Amino acid sequence: MSMQAVVVPVLIGLGLTLATLTIVAAAGKARRRATDARRERRLAEVRPSVLRMVGAGGPAPDAEAEGASWAAIEELAVSLLPKLRGADRAGLVELLESAGSIERARRRSSRPGAVGRARALELLGVSGVPRALPEVARGLRDRDPEVRAVAARALGKLGNPGAVPFLLGALEEPRPIPVSLIGMALAHIGPQASDGLRVGLSAPSPACRGLSAELLGHFDAVAAVPELVALLEHDPVLGVRVRAADALHRIGSPHALRALMGCLDASQAPPLRAAAAQALSTVGPGAAQDDLLLALASGHHSVARAAAGTLSLGGPGAVRRLAAVASGGGVGSVEAIEALAAQDHPEVFSGVAA
């Protein structure tokens, strides 16, 4: 058999295969385009009736009458819900309830097909319906990472403080969810998450303790100050102690004064000393002058800078002592000059410059 007799059929076969693949790909693309166009058309069809209901308190679109367009109504409602509040939002949720969308989504959330599960969780999240909590929380352990991420966001949107233990617990699961996503979800729940976060301060996971401390600071959770102080003083992980100091900085409670002063000690790690020095600016900048001056002379720029910044806020006495360091030209003088300039103490600063 000649070479040609072998090569030609192979080439023809390859050509046919290539042509078939091209046709299949083109057909798939055309089908997707047609599906998208159909979806857009349906959205455009239902949009006026949904907007009429939301904007003008008009009659709710009828699920039976709309037939195949109900999926589009649901999609539009899911898109609108996070953008609305008040009676209009409540009306949309009522529409989803009356059409059975919420119950369908609860069932769909555990069925095969990651896209369907993710859509169901998204709908349950934006609806804010409390009874959806177990299904959405279960999504945090989904085998698909995208579904887990959708579940975390949905729990945030549910706005239910009951979601806090699930979100914090997800940080310790073998199937991970980025800490930032969990943090955003908890931030979305808001200050009512504080009780659950206080429990999180004693969790085994450092990520959980650190995130709980940070969020409690953001929520100005004064009631959590004793636990944050305990974390600051005793947590075995430096990063967690630093975040506790940052949280106390935000809250600014005088009950943290002694613990923060203790963290300025030279035996402590520089990041913690710097965070404590900064936290003292809201907790009691005038009360820790001696310790702050020692920190200013520590030779660590970040520690000295934070100490100088806090001293500059500590009243006339602290500012005079800071100015003395600034004019001395020794260790800490650069940071002292910086802090005085930043706090606009022209009389002291011009004296230093002279």
Added chain:
Amino acid sequence: MPQILIVEDDPDIRELTAFKLTLEGHEVHVEADGEAGLAAARELMPDLIVLDWMMPRLTGLEVCQALRADPATASLPIILLTAKAQEADIQRGFAAGADDYVSKPFSPPELASRVTAVLARAVTA
């Protein structure tokens, strides 16, 4: 009939706001980005502008500042409608010249009431 210019890149919010304000008896004109919004404001000289903050081409804040810097448009009433709801953002919005501030998620009836109130103040002024 008061003319309202809505500058908003989110089609859902744009249409819903336009629909609501039309029902309230306003003549509504819509634009989907900051640049087109600024041009429309200069051309139409509307009675009030509802302005989103985060938009392509020009942000709402930039549009607001540009309108305030131009004597011809400096007194146009502006309501910022934005997801930026931090205290510092609100301060920046007012510093840029906004007359009122509505944060998202928003209530369309509340926005309509604010439009009415700002229009009334503008007439009185």
